[in-house]
Amino acid sequence: MSAGGGGEFGLIARHFTRPARSPRVVLGVGDDCAIVQPDPGQQLAISSDMLVEGRHFLPTVPPERLGHKALAVNLSDLAACGAEPLACTLALALPRVDDDFLAGLARGLWALAEAHGIDLVGGDTTAGPLNICITVFGQVPPGQALLRSGARPGDELWVSGTLGDARLALEAFRGQLPMAALAADFDRLRLAMEMPQPRVALGLALRGLASSAIDLSDGLAGDLAHVLRRSGVGATVDVDALPRSALLAAQPLALQHQCLLSGGDDYELLFTVAPGRHAEVHDAARLAGVPVSCCGRIETTPGLRVVDRHGQPVVGDWRGFDHFGA
Amino acid sequence: MSAGGGGEFGLIARHFTRPARSPRVVLGVGDDCAIVQPDPGQQLAISSDMLVEGRHFLPTVPPERLGHKALAVNLSDLAACGAEPLACTLALALPRVDDDFLAGLARGLWALAEAHGIDLVGGDTTAGPLNICITVFGQVPPGQALLRSGARPGDELWVSGTLGDARLALEAFRGQLPMAALAADFDRLRLAMEMPQPRVALGLALRGLASSAIDLSDGLAGDLAHVLRRSGVGATVDVDALPRSALLAAQPLALQHQCLLSGGDDYELLFTVAPGRHAEVHDAARLAGVPVSCCGRIETTPGLRVVDRHGQPVVGDWRGFDHFGA
Helix, strand or coil: CCCCCCCHHHHHHHHCCCCCCCCCEEECECECCEEECCCCCCEEEEEEEEEEECCCECCCCCHHHHHHHHHHHHHHHHHHHCCEEEEEEEEEEECCCCHHHHHHHHHHHHHHHHHCCCEEEEEEEEECCCEEEEEEEEEECCCCCCCCCCCCCCCEEEEECCCCHHHHHHHHHCCCCCHHHHCCHHHHHHHHHHCCCCCHHHHHHCCCCEEEEEECCCCHHHHHHHHHHHHCCEEEEEHHHCCCCHHHHCCCHHHHHHHHHHCCCCCCEEEEECCCCHHHHHHHHHHHCCCEEEEEEEECCCEEEEECCCCCECCCCCCCCCHHHC | CCCCCCCHHHHHHHHCCCCCCCCCEEECECECCEEECCCCCCEEEEEEEEEEECCCECCCCCHHHHHHHHHHHHHHHHHHHCCEEEEEEEEEEECCCCHHHHHHHHHHHHHHHHHCCCEEEEEEEEECCCEEEEEEEEEECCCCCCCHHHCCCCCEEEEECCCCHHHHHHHHHCCCCCHHHHCCHHHHHHHHHHCCCCCHHHHHHCCCCEEEEEECCCCHHHHHHHHHHHHCCEEEEEHHHCCCCHHHHCCCHHHHHHHHHHCCCCCCEEEEECCCCHHHHHHHHHHHCCCEEEEEEEECCCEEEEECCCCCECCCCCCCCCHHHC
8 A cells, every 4th residue: 555656656656645543444555555353253345446537437427426326336245245344445447646536525525425434444546547447345244244145936026216227327428318318307317326325225235134235337137147157046027017207217118228237337125035025125225215116027038028017028139338438 | 247249259258167176165266256255254456567569568468478467466466465375357358369379378477377276267358459357366364464554663674586687588689788798698598588487486475574574576675665665764775785696796786776676576575583593584485495585674764775795885767667657
């Protein structure tokens, strides 16, 4: 862990150095390692995501939103495990020292970190093509982590929030949508893409209730495929039951399906629950302040089947979203 | 945590996915998070380093050595804290999928990981300019971490191994040294730069003995300055007592001093110990299989003073090494 060999890159560290707030952080930024003390008996959940310009964010993203998103996509992984966030590290490569950019990036990251009560405990800064790598640490009681491998035939499939707006925003940025038709809604769409809200509270509330969970980063079809493969099961999804904004619902059906099933960047939770537990799931969702929708069922037959509300097959190529490089 | 949205970048993950060996790794690569179980009562030591081509390694480095070095610089941070390595994550941005490069990178990383009994538990791969970000996790009993802030006036200053060969290799690569004069020694020099050995065993052996420690990544003068600042002390270093290879000792004195004091990339440990404990320090070093040298003393007067064996001041600009961007 270093500040990139001193010089002006050492200054970068100042934007990202604050005294640790959590009593679990024994030692924060400034030594060779950070020292963190998880609660007794807890297991450690760890995830790491690297964000690259042009693939995970557009050059037009305001720095503050970029700081938010870089941490949000990592917290979303903790949420999908039902882990309680503890701390994070940030490694940052920058082509040049741009104080306004750094101040914005730091502001966005700190706001989300504080909202989740976590500290930035260390990291690295260096010169290089823009790259943001965050690693997050959470804790979870032994045996209570939500895994991708727990889905069982008969389980119902649920999803949080609404899907597809982030992809719709990307289509708008790409000029594939008439911006005039979007008007004031564009700002809201853009928020969906640039300021995803990690569903940490929902993940915690689903401990002991969900049989499996994953966060939606690459599109429902692709991410669900991970769950099906690791659980050794198949699924049928009712595309008409997938939750969407009024704006997406007003788009042509083919575009709706593309955004809902292979949209990417949703950062909602997809999870499975044994049948007959709707009241408990809705209680958990209410506790977390996030709407949830039942949208399908886990089956013994391998593979993913997409149908409409009448049970008729919906045909399409729902490969996982390959971010902006697709 | 993802495999970069599938496609051929998903294949990358195969090089870096092996079943976890340590019983402390409850869940390795393949879910939203890794789950790690530190030993009861232990604190967690965390460090993260990002390596960028042209700054932290030359394009000429063999991929296997790059894989070694990317992990080694992180393990070196754990060593400097006296922490026992547990696991690591790897986030990797690659301009293109080059199977030979990836196989080499993975081979070097796995060899060092296995030598230290740690697992690669997760990470991320994406398309982008070459960037390697590793985060390591270790454990240390409460209160036993070696910190930069513990040096006290009267303590003696120690360093492990030999210093300066990595910098000498860089000078050779830059054409600043007559290669003919180096002959067969060049391969050994190059090893010092490309295959640093993290002093993990020494860090563990120094628990309860060293009052402070840091690993030498940016050059002794710059790294010692961190210890002095955080400990609120000063130091005098005897440059003639700094350990060096026969090859470095054969170079002009000014070059020797530059390589020893602001060389960078040494990845040896610099540590302080109360006076009169030479036998214990040498016992610890023997246990760890690394030579150590006493090379100075901590003092009340702030700042760093460099002297020769006769106590005469040695003048120079010993700023920290700014890697290859200096």
